[in-house]
């Protein structure tokens with residue numbers, strides 16, 4: 626099973642929020658054709674500063690990373706832009722690690738800085754990219770992304 630990129634998760638730590646908002650503003654046109662899901666504060670700032678419509682989940686320290694991770698495991702996210710802070714310890718470090726783990730597991734493209742995010746959005750295959758959705762065989766027992774998978 627494959628999926629094109631149309632549902633994008635945006636997450637940034639406080640020291641990286643300006644970088645993310647600037648990046649979103651630069652790629653506003655490409656992102657306006659996508660469904661955007663965000664953690665709480667990131668989403669409020671992205672919406673205020675760019676006018677894009679976003680679905681806001683909880684703030685990261687209150688469970689937002691886990692909610693994004695759950696969306697990924699339910700097959701509802703195609704790309705994760707996560708500008709995490711490599712200089713500050715976070716109270717919810719386990720949640721951050723879990724989000725990066727689940728995105729890796731589900732073969733979600735992940736960008737943690739501006740250069741990687743630019744590469745992905747500027748890629749000629751951005752709008753037509755078909756991500757392979759992993760088949761976890763016996764591990765997988767219910768529908769993912771609207772398609773049933775065998776027990």
Ligand SMILES: O=C(CO)COP(=O)(O)O
Pocket residue numbers: 636637638639663664665666667668683684685686689690721
């Ligand atoms: O903490 C975050 C990700 O780990 C982001 O949360 P906010 O968008 O609510 O600041």
